[in-house]
């Protein structure tokens with residue numbers, strides 16, 4: 589998968605050189621290109637913003653540098669088995685990033701990311717891009733950030749880790765929070781008995797029983813209980829009247 593990111597803060601994307609995503613780049617699974625939007629300005633001050641027409645506080649990102657930057661991305665990446673990328677623009681007004689959306693994006697050969705700053709990008713850039721490529725505005729949640737870079741790091745990690753060969757043990761992608769609508773079960777490791785100061789903390793005995801059926805059942809019950817307690821919105825209404833009814837999850 590090819591990823592292009594356009595930003596006025598290229599260094600913000602340095603974490604994409606680290607850990608599993610960094611290894612995926614070195615293994616050739618991900619081909620990441622970060623572009624500085626100021627490269628596509630045409631004035632000596634490399635201006636990317638101006639005051640909002642109609643008044644209001646702050647500054648708006650000018651359309652021309654973005655149009656040049658996106659044209660450069662399309663020209664540079666045309667060999668991806670797709671003539672244009674799917675442009676993802678992080679923004680509070682977008683569709684929510686979900687595990688389902690991450691799986692959809694992981695199927696694509698080429699994604700491009702536009703990182704807004706200031707009060708946002710001139711709306712005509714979305715129109716310009718939308719005439720040339722698919723454009724999706726994606727929200728990480730209902731809160732405010734100063735720009736799109738942090739959101740791009742999150743989206744790239746959520747999508748990149750789903751690509752074959754990125755996560756060592758594909759098994760670990762299965763029983764995770766949100767993969768099947770439930771939160772994950774609690775995990776433990778040695779020591780089985782932890783002397784935490786003057787408190788002795790033991791691991792649930794079922795995990796030491798060697799009874800894999802009982803362990804699987806306990807873990808599923810834990811997932812239901814945690815989801816009911818923390819994210820009842822994720823539970824299908826049927827679940828709250830069925831298995832959960834027997835669990836005291838107030």
Ligand SMILES: COC(=O)c1cc2cc(CO)sc2[nH]1
Nearest residue numbers: 704705727728729733735736
């Ligand atoms: C100028 O601000 C942005 O480009 C911007 C991008 C994002 C993503 C958010 C979380 O969904 S809040 C936000 N602001």
